[in-house]
Amino acid sequence: MPKFFNSKSKQLEGDIDGYLDRVTTAGLIFHEGVKAYVIGKKDKFERNFKEISVLESDADNIRRDIKHKLYTYMLIPESRGDVLGLLETLDDIVDICEKVLEQFSIETPDIPEFLESDFIELAELSSKTVEEVVKAARAFFREIGMVSNYVNKVHFYEHEADDVEEHLKRNAFNSKEIESFSQKVHMRYFAEKIAAVSDVAESVAERLSVYAIKRRI
Template identity: 30%
Template sequence: MKAEERVIGNIEGMLKLSPIACEMLQKAVIEKDRSLLEEISRIERDGDDLRRETARIIYKGAFIPYLRSNILRLVEDVDDILNTVDKAGKYCRKINDLDFIRSSIEVGRLLEINVLLCKIMSKNFIEFFKDPEKLKEAAIVVRMLEKEADNMKHSALESLRSRDIEFWDGLFTFNFIESIEEISDVVEDTMDTLQVIVLGL
């Protein structure tokens, strides 16, 4: 297998981990199953292993020089998706009373949006290289979902302010909501980087 094919395969592998991690986070909240949060950390470590291996292949000479920096950036962006899901999981682990995030319609929608976004990226990644028009259409959907996620975050935080919650639980809940919205931001960044790469091919 060519070095370039290994890089693309590894990036696809990292992307495929992202909806799994997001679904685990969603399930952990719905079912109050904190053991799933540990599993998210394991997935993040698997993604980190792929990131390091992929960077080594690129530094050894995969891809022509003018593409390398953007390919490396894409690898880092995808890794950042997994890191951000793991960060959200760590905040969730610190919340003693999960009632607010379990009952919040906005938080539920945020978790759902993240799963959708990661599935768009992971299921279509290879196809995006073959069909730039499909990539353009997907980018529009990603931006729409990211905008919705931003609105959901502000609405959830507004609701949080009106709740009587213990200080530390309130802080960790705030950070959790910020983190799950950040996932959509990072997916949008990943899509932007991918568009730059495909346009340069």
């Protein structure tokens, strides 16, 4: 029996690491995708969008597999609920990254040049929150004392993202360059969508801080 549990434990360790790798990659592709769209590299953007769609369904499969194994083999009974909760909310991050690129692909917003840098910076900050929250999740599994360190970074980047979002929206609405009100609203909509990635990452970080307290010996 011990050998059986050990091999299952190792397998799950690998699955969890693989899942977290995919969440980080989703954040990076999201950043690259928004950047490619904004600077007009439409082909690259479409490639990124396809990549993230594949990644999203891949991550879903791994998550379901982890859930199945955790219940079937009765592993980590004490923290099973927390681990599954964590994986599900991390999945929301991948989902929203994919959704935002999808919206870009469908709605093809017309982004004026003076807003390009704001959009790219906003996407970069959101991607950083994803990177840090995944580090926090890894720490939850291996080095519980480090969780708060990464959670703090998530809060920091999320706050920065909020500032850039506000700046972008003000620029859009105060600008004489954008004439139609509908385009201004469109800019606001995409700014909010991109910033939403950092909001979801922050809510995962909040959960992680609680789980970390519960897991402390």
